[in-house]
Amino acid sequence: MPDHKLTLISHALCPFVQRAAIVLLEKGVPFERIDVDLKAKPDWFLAISPTGKVPLLKVARPDGPDVVLFESVAICEYLDETQSSPLLLPADPITRSQHRAWIEYGSGVLADAWQFLNAKDVPTAQSKGAAFRGHLSRLEQLQGFGPYFGGATFGLVDAVFAPIFRYFDVLPDAVGAPLFEGLPKMSGWRQALKIRPSVAQAVGIDYGDRFKRYLFENGAILH
Structure with missing residues (x-):
């Protein structure tokens, strides 16, 4: 393993940050975490973030200048690829490519979930809720769940979906129950991710309260 100090530049509610945090925790890698206020981005952050977004991973190298990586x-x-086992992407090229495709799919699922949760009116909530459930129904048809995406082994696809499912774990049951009803694989996956130590530890203990406050302050009808 390379002798690199890692710093995760973060925001307390960002689901994309959670992906990176989960991987770091799965790998058992020591890292520093620095939260930034995305409503008042500091100059040092804007200087190193090409997109003005989190996460960033600063890699301090003993034999050269620090490197900043962006995009989750x-x-x-x-x-x-660089840290200790377990590997979170499959070794087989075909399976690895399939997992990468489902990771990309997960970004679309996140977008619909986010718009559903942030809806300010009933028609938008219904439309985006139906789109989100459609994604879950498509995933329900896949083979191999048990209890994680690839079977018994936790992987990078799981790290991508865990922050999505977390939303529904901190909100009242009435919000998520209709979306997961009749989808036993998705419900089982959600529960397996909820109790995974890396998933639980990827956010602060006040995450649920902060997220609900965020929805309230932004006028979401589902808070």
Whole structure:
């Protein structure tokens, strides 16, 4: 394993940050975490973030200048390739490519979940809720769940979906129950991810309260 100090530049509620945090925790890698206020981005952050977004991973190298990586999937794949086992992407090229495709699919699922949760009116909530459930129904048809995406082994696809499912674990049951009803694989997957130590530890203990306050302050009808 390379002798690199890792710093995760973060925001307490960002699901993309959670992906990287989960991978770091799965790998058992020591890292520093620095939260930034995305409503008042500091100059030092804007100077190193090409997109003005989190996560960033700063890699301090003993033999050269620090390197800053951006985009959550790129960060996660770097960590998977350079840090200790377990590997979170499959070794087989075909299976690995399939998992990468489902990771990309997960970004679309996240977008619909986010718009559902942040809806300010009933028609938008219904439309985005139906779209989110459609994604879950498509995943329900896949073979191999048990209890994680690839079977018995936790992987990078799981790290991508865990922050999505977390939303529904901190909100009242009435919000998520209709979306997961009749989808036993998705419900089982959600529960397996909820109790995974890396998933639980990827956010602060006040995450649920902060997220609900965020929805209230932004006028979401589902808070």
